[in-house]
Each structure stands twice: as C-alpha cells, then as structure tokens.
Amino acid sequence: MKIIAFVIALALFLLGMLLMGYAFEPDAPHGILFFAGIASVAVSLAIPFHVLKRVDG
Template sequence: MKVFVFLVALAFFIGAFFLFGYAIEAPEQWAGLMFFSGILSVVVALAIPFHLLERTD
C-alpha cells in the first residue's frame, strides 16, 4: 500500500513540473492558473507522504 501512495505522490510531483513548463508557453489568460495549479500539485505531492504514509501499513 505504501508503494501505491508513493507512486500517486510522485505522479503529482512530476505533473507539477509539466504544469510549470507549460505555463510559460500557455496563453496569457491561462498561464497564471497553470502555474498556480503546479504549486498546488507540489503541495499535494508533499502532503500525501507527510499525512498518509505515517498512518498506513
């Protein structure tokens, strides 16, 4: 179970890099939203191990 939770957190973290990268090339009205989504994705990716992995076995 820990491996699955880790892979989900890793997917969020890697996805954040793509959001950061595409935010530079996105149209101006979507660039801020994509960058902010990347920040939220990093937050979720870090929150999953800190809060879920200590409770699951």
C-alpha cells in the same frame, strides 16, 4: 500501501512540474497553470508527510 502512495505522489509531483513548465508557453493561461502546478506539488508532498504518517502508525 506505501508503493501505491509513492507512485501517486511521484505522478502528482511530475505533473506539477510539467504544469509549471507549460505556464511559460506564449498562449497559455499563465496564472492558472502555475497555480495548478504548485498545488499539485504541494499535494504530492503532503501524501508522504501527513497521510502516510497517519496510516502507518
């Protein structure tokens, strides 16, 4: 369970960083991509801090 949660959290974190980077492209919807990146990083941090604490013990 922990390894699967780690892989999902890592993928969401990297996706969030990628989205925040693409927000600065010239023809991109800046606000939407940046907000989606921040939301993805927030969810990736919430998985180990909140969800796994409740599942493991």
